[in-house]
Amino acid sequence: MENKVKIARVQVGLTQQQLADQIGVTRQTISLIEKGKYNPTLKLCLDICYAVNKTLDEIFWKEKENGENEKNNR
16 A cells, blocks of 8 residues: 555654554554555544544545556446
8 A cells, every 4th residue: 555654754753653652553553554564444544644634635545556447347
């Protein structure tokens, strides 16, 4: 998952540990989310957004990849 969690976190001056403590997860979870190796729940996405004062679209929006429409139209 492409996202902008790290950028938003750094903009508000939070470390991974501080963000994790604020939303009730481990630092490792934040690291995995930032690397795109963990797919967070909607609740966790919202908690992150509230902590960094951003919207879901600003952080987690992903455009459709080429070919997705073709697959869905078959």
